[in-house]
Structure formats: C-alpha cells, structure tokens
Amino acid sequence: MNNQEGTILITGGAGFIGSNFIQYFMGEHPNVTILNIDKLTYAGSTDNLKEVERSDRYQFIHGDIAHVSLVKHVFQNYDIRGVIHFAAESHVDRSIEDSRAFIESNVLGTMTLLQAARDDWEKKGEISSRRFHQISTDEIYGSLGSDGKFSEETTYDPRNPYSASKAGANLLVKSFGYTYGMNIVISSSSNNYGPKQHKEKLIPTIIRKALAGEHIPIYGDGKNIRDWLYVEDHCRALDAIYHQGKPLETYNVGGGNEKTNIAIAKQICDILDQIKPEIKLQAGIHSFKELITFTEDRKGHDRRYAVDDRKLRNELGWKPKEDLDDALRKTVEWYVKQWNLQTNR
Ligand SMILES: NC(=O)c1ccc[n+]([C@@H]2O[C@H](COP(=O)([O-])OP(=O)(O)OC[C@H]3O[C@@H](n4cnc5c(N)ncnc54)[C@H](O)[C@@H]3O)[C@@H](O)[C@H]2O)c1
Incomplete structure (x- = not known):
C-alpha cells in the first residue's frame, strides 16, 4: 500500500485521460496535492483542467518530460511521493506519418522521468517505497484474430510506431x-472514451463530422474491433493499481465492450438522430448514418483488440461501473453541449 498523502507528479495531465484522472483523483484523495507537468502539445489544453485549476492542491508546470534539467529541477524542488505517467504522443495516425516525436516523448521522456525519480528516491532511501506508475496501452500486444484476449503474459508485438514507442x-x-x-507498476488499458478527448480521435471525429453534416470517415471495412472502456472506469482502475498494485506487475484494464468501429459509428448516429434532429433536416438526410463513408484503410491497422483483465478484477476488486449504451449516450451529450456552446446554439 502506498502513502496516500503528499505531492503526486502527474505527467500529461492536460490531455484526455490525464485531465479526467486529476479531477477524479483529487476528489477521491483530499490529502493529495497534484503537480501536473504537460508540454501542451496539439493534444493538451489547460481548458481540460478548469474544474481543478483554482484549487490550492493543484499546480501546473508547462514543460517537456524529455527536458533533463527541468525534470531534475522538479524532483529537487518538490518532494514527489509518486509519479503517474500519462504524457505521450498518442495518435497512431500521426506516428505513421512521422514517428520522431513518439520516440522523443514516449521513450526518451519516460527514461528522463525514471532517471530523475531514481536519483531523488535513492538519495532519500525510498527507492522501493515511492511508486512509479506507467500508463500503457493494449496496443503493445499487437493484433488478435477472431478469438482470444490479451493477458498480462501476452508477448509484446507492437505493429505501429506509436505502440512500439509505448512498448519500449x-x-x-x-x-x-x-x-x-x-x-x-504498469497498467495497460483498452480504448478509452468519454469527455475531453482530442477531436482527432474516432468518437469525437464521428460526432464532429455528423454535426457539421460532413462525411463520417471510417477506415477500411469498419470491422476492426476495439474493447471500449469509459474513462472514469479507467480512472478508478488506475487509482486501485497505483495504491494496491504489486511492484513489478502489469495489470490490464478492459471495458468488456468489444465493438466494431462501424457499430460504434452507427450507435453514435442513432443517438444524434434522437438529440439533434434539426441538423439532420438541414443536411437533407433521414439519419446521420447516411454520412458514414468508408476510406482507405490505415497502414498496419490492427484488426482486433480484447483485454483479459481478470487479474485486476480478482486481485484488486475492480470492475467497470458503466454500461456502454448509457456511457456512450452521456459522452455524445457532452460533445454536443460543447458544440452548442461553440456555435451559440
Ligand atoms: N486514449 C486511449 O484510449 C488510451 C488507451 C490506453 C492507453 N493510453 C495511454 O494513456 C496516456 C494518455 O492518453 P490520452 O489519450 O489522454 O492522450 P492525449 O494525447 O489526449 O494526451 C497526452 C498529453 O500528454 C502531453 N504530452 C505529450 N508529450 C509530452 C511531453 N514530451 N512532455 C509533457 N507532456 C507531453 C500532451 O500535451 C497531452 O496533454 C498515454 O500514455 C496513452 O498512451 C491511452
């Protein structure tokens, strides 16, 4: 069990999962102070942190985790009790275009953090007690056929530069x-969905394109399968793993919701048909589904991911609270609300 008090360093906390996690974690642990270091790349925004930014238990550092002297300075100036490391270049398509930033942030950045934490915690005689929690992805395990699931023992077999950098x-x-x-400790989760995800990712793209009355692009035949996990369920899993996970262990986190990309797109369209009928009428269509268009497949597109997370469920007592149908509706409603605010509707 780790100390639940003091300053925890969160990296990448201005991104999708990191910002949801900070809000969740500060709510759950009133004696914790969060120090959030984020480079604010195209994917990060301090707008995601409005709920916590005025708290005296929250502090933001605008910086790069691969910047050696900055990271050292952080460990010298704050008594960091633990690190929960989210910061990463995270978009597979961008890694296929150019993988350099993925190696710099995901590999060199992680090494820089590890080195600084090790130096500081060794000096304090706390190397084996203070925790370093690496946030990882099921994509490190490669791609599945029509059956089977990734377990913690599955050999790493990354298939694109993003997953290779995360495996590294x-x-x-x-x-x-x-x-x-x-x-x-390492946690490897499946695809997350929920509020505050960057607009380029699959679910926000489907919603954004539909609301604009534009084609909704779906790669290939749309039959690639992902195991969808609601971001708040992931945050609860991370809290359990950070505090109770055994040293040197990996815990997989899955949603138990295997869906093809086309099924997710159609489900979102059904929700939008109900909550935004006026846009449909303006676009001259009967259903947003008419906007779905298949595009050339992503290079090296992994066919299926599915996560066996029995270890997390059995050893740490976690299970997802959210049902996909309800949580997807809640998620669509959140993006529609943001869109209404931006377009003054
Ligand atoms: N989104 C998912 O479905 C998913 C699933 C499994 C694992 N993960 C992992 O979870 C973590 C967070 O994912 P996300 O979806 O929130 O990503 P995101 O792209 O939304 O956010 C990443 C954040 O990291 C910051 N960042 C990037 N490089 C940095 C650097 N060098 N120094 C400091 N900050 C930097 C960005 O500014 C951004 O705020 C990543 O490690 C990712 O690999 C994500």
Missing part, C-alpha cells in the same frame, strides 16, 4: 524496477 517505454520502466529496485 514499458520495457524501460520494467528495467528500472529490476535493476534499481524501483517500485514500478
């Missing part, structure tokens, strides 16, 4: 655990 980071994290006795 995980291996570095493990190596610091084995070599220096650092108290590391």
Whole structure:
C-alpha cells in the first residue's frame, strides 16, 4: 500500500485521460496535492483542467518530460511521493506519418522521468517505497484474430510506431524496477472514451463530422474491433493499481465492450438522430448514418483488440461501473453541449 498523502507528479495531465484522472483523483484523495507537468502539445489544453485549476492542491508546470534539467529541477524542488505517467504522443495516425516525436516523448521522456525519480528516491532511501506508475496501452500486444484476449503474459508485438514507442517505454520502466529496485507498476488499458478527448480521435471525429453534416470517415471495412472502456472506469482502475498494485506487475484494464468501429459509428448516429434532429433536416438526410463513408484503410491497422483483465478484477476488486449504451449516450451529450456552446446554439 502506498502513502496516500503528499505531492503526486502527474505527467500529461492536460490531455484526455490525464485531465479526467486529476479531477477524479483529487476528489477521491483530499490529502493529495497534484503537480501536473504537460508540454501542451496539439493534444493538451489547460481548458481540460478548469474544474481543478483554482484549487490550492493543484499546480501546473508547462514543460517537456524529455527536458533533463527541468525534470531534475522538479524532483529537487518538490518532494514527489509518486509519479503517474500519462504524457505521450498518442495518435497512431500521426506516428505513421512521422514517428520522431513518439520516440522523443514516449521513450526518451519516460527514461528522463525514471532517471530523475531514481536519483531523488535513492538519495532519500525510498527507492522501493515511492511508486512509479506507467500508463500503457493494449496496443503493445499487437493484433488478435477472431478469438482470444490479451493477458498480462501476452508477448509484446507492437505493429505501429506509436505502440512500439509505448512498448519500449514499458520495457524501460520494467528495467528500472529490476535493476534499481524501483517500485514500478504498469497498467495497460483498452480504448478509452468519454469527455475531453482530442477531436482527432474516432468518437469525437464521428460526432464532429455528423454535426457539421460532413462525411463520417471510417477506415477500411469498419470491422476492426476495439474493447471500449469509459474513462472514469479507467480512472478508478488506475487509482486501485497505483495504491494496491504489486511492484513489478502489469495489470490490464478492459471495458468488456468489444465493438466494431462501424457499430460504434452507427450507435453514435442513432443517438444524434434522437438529440439533434434539426441538423439532420438541414443536411437533407433521414439519419446521420447516411454520412458514414468508408476510406482507405490505415497502414498496419490492427484488426482486433480484447483485454483479459481478470487479474485486476480478482486481485484488486475492480470492475467497470458503466454500461456502454448509457456511457456512450452521456459522452455524445457532452460533445454536443460543447458544440452548442461553440456555435451559440
Ligand atoms: N486514449 C486511449 O484510449 C488510451 C488507451 C490506453 C492507453 N493510453 C495511454 O494513456 C496516456 C494518455 O492518453 P490520452 O489519450 O489522454 O492522450 P492525449 O494525447 O489526449 O494526451 C497526452 C498529453 O500528454 C502531453 N504530452 C505529450 N508529450 C509530452 C511531453 N514530451 N512532455 C509533457 N507532456 C507531453 C500532451 O500535451 C497531452 O496533454 C498515454 O500514455 C496513452 O498512451 C491511452
């Protein structure tokens, strides 16, 4: 069990999952102070942190986790009790275009954090007690056929530069655990959905394009399968893993919701048909589904991901609270509300 008090360093907390996590974690742990370091790339925004930014238990540092002297300075100036490391370049399509930033942030950035944490915690005689929690993805395991699931024992087999960079980071994290006795833990989750996700990702893209009355692009035949996890369920899993996960262990986090991309797109269109009928009429269509268009497939597009998370359920007692149908509706409503505000509707 880790100390639940003091300053926790969150990296990448201005992004989708990090910002949801900070809000959740500060609510759950009133004695914790959060220090959030984020480079504010195209994917990060301090707008995602409005709910916490005025709290005296929250502090923001605008900076790059791969910047050695900055990260050292952070550890020298704050007594960091633990690190929960979200910061990463996270968009597969961008990594296929150019992978350099993925290696710089995801691999070198992780190494820089590990090194600074190790130096500081060794000096304090706390290398084996203070926790380093690496946030990872099921994409490190590669692609599945029509059956089977990824377990924690599945061999890493990344198929695109993003997942390769995340697998590389995980291996570095493990190596610091084995070599220096650092108290590391890794969690690998499936695809998240929920509020505050960057507009380029699948679910926000479907909603954004539909509301604009534009074609909704779906890669290939739309039959690629992902296991959808509501972001708040992920946050609860991370809280349990950070506090109770065993050192050197990996915990998979899944949603138990395997869906093809085309099924997700159609479900979102059904929800929008009900809540935004006037846009449909303006676009001269009977259903937003008419806007769905298949595009050339993503290079190296993994066919199916599914996560076996029995270890997390059995050992730490976690299970998702949200049902996909309800949580997807809630998510669509959130994006529609943002769109209404932006377009003065
Ligand atoms: N979104 C998912 O479905 C999903 C699933 C499994 C795992 N993950 C992992 O969870 C983590 C967060 O994902 P997300 O979807 O919130 O990503 P995101 O792209 O929304 O946010 C990433 C954040 O990291 C920041 N960042 C990037 N490089 C940085 C650097 N060098 N220094 C400091 N900050 C930097 C960005 O500014 C941004 O705020 C990532 O590590 C990702 O690999 C995501």
